[in-house]
Amino acid sequence: MSMRDDNTHSTDDLAADYVMGLLEGAELAAAEARMTDDAEFARAVSVWRERLADLDATAEALAPSAGLWDRISDSTRIKPEIPLPGARAALRGATLWDNISFWRGAGIGGVFTALMLVVVLIGALATSRQLRRELIALAQRKPIYVAVLVNDATKEAGAIVNTFSDGRVELIPLRPIDVPAGRTLQVWTLWDRSIGPKSIAVTSQSRTLQLDLEELPEAVPDQQFEITLEPEGGSPIGQPTGPTLFKGNAARAL
Numbered sequence: 254m255s256m257r258d259d260n261t262h263s264t265d266d267l268a269a270d271y272v273m274g275l276l277e278g279a280e281l282a283a284a285e286a287r288m289t290d291d292a293e294f295a296r297a298v299s300v301w302r303e304r305l306a307d308l309d310a311t312a313e314a315l316a317p318s319a320g321l322w323d324r325i326s327d328s329t330r331i332k333p334e335i336p337l338p339g340a341r342a343a344l345r346g347a348t349l350w351d352n353i354s355f356w357r358g359a360g361i362g363g364v365f366t367a368l369m370l371v372v373v374l375i376g377a378l379a380t381s382r383q384l385r386r387e388l389i390a391l392a393q394r395k396p397i398y399v400a401v402l403v404n405d406a407t408k409e410a411g412a413i414v415n416t417f418s419d420g421r422v423e424l425i426p427l428r429p430i431d432v433p434a435g436r437t438l439q440v441w442t443l444w445d446r447s448i449g450p451k452s453i454a455v456t457s458q459s460r461t462l463q464l465d466l467e468e469l470p471e472a473v474p475d476q477q478f479e480i481t482l483e484p485e486g487g488s489p490i491g492q493p494t495g496p497t498l499f500k501g502n503a504a505r506a507l
Contacts, residue, residue, distance in 0.1 A: 268297035272305060304395075304418060396506045400478045402499035411499035412480065414464070415506075416472040422453075422464040424478075430459035430498060435485050440464060441493055443477040450479070455487040476503040 270276050271284045287294045396415035403410050412426045424440060432438055440454040440462065453464045466472070479500035481493045488494050 264294055265297050268294060268301050271298055272301040398472050398503040399506045400501045400503040402478060402501040404499050414478045422466050424462040424464055426459045432458060437483050437485050437487060439481050439483040439487050441479050444473055450493060472503055474505060
């Protein structure tokens with residue numbers, strides 16, 4: 254499972270923004286066009302839609318109130334203007350045209366309004382970026398795949414393997430595992446039987462481990478994980494030689 258480079262990060266961030274509806278105008282059009290031409294970007298969009306599906310499913314659908322459309326209609330209706338008497342309008346027009354204080358105030362007010370608009374736009378951009386960061390963090394805290402490792406003989410669960418969207422894979426023991434002197438626990442994964450199992454961790458005691466899958470393909474459904482008892486230092490042949498203590502297949506997290 255290789256580390257993603259800067260371009261992949263950029264693709265993943267853009268896909269996240271696209272799925273969360275944070276793109277507008279030219280950026281949105283470019284992202285939609287890229288969906289048809291860039292298979293990697295299309296996969297990233299699909300992954301983000303799947304990650305956020307559970308969050309979307311937690312939102313309850315609310316029907317608009319009966320008077321909502323009437324209020325919208327009333328607020329957008331153009332109200333007729335009441336013209337001033339001709340003489341008064343002419344007098345007022347001449348007064349405003351020649352009133353330097355009025356135009357100075359109007360100019361200052363225009364500058365202030367423009368500055369406020371910039372502040373609002375910057376605030377909206379910062380908010381959208383913060384929202385994206387929070388949603389990404391939430392999605393990354395939830396595992397994509399979970400494997401429960403079980404002892405074939407006793408049917409007892411001994412450990413859980415969690416695979417996360419950012420590439421992290423962790424093993425959490427559910428019970429103490431006795432390790433005799435001169436022996437070690439070795440964790441393996443098998444995603445392709447034609448390749449065979451690959452070692453991803455060696456430990457002398459039962460503890461939480463961050464598994465090393467950086468050089469392996471990304472985790473897939475039904476990928477097998479197992480813990481074997483090996484000679485001290487690990488298997489001498491790069492394949493499991495000792496008894497299998499616990500094993501299980503990865504399934505998509507609910």
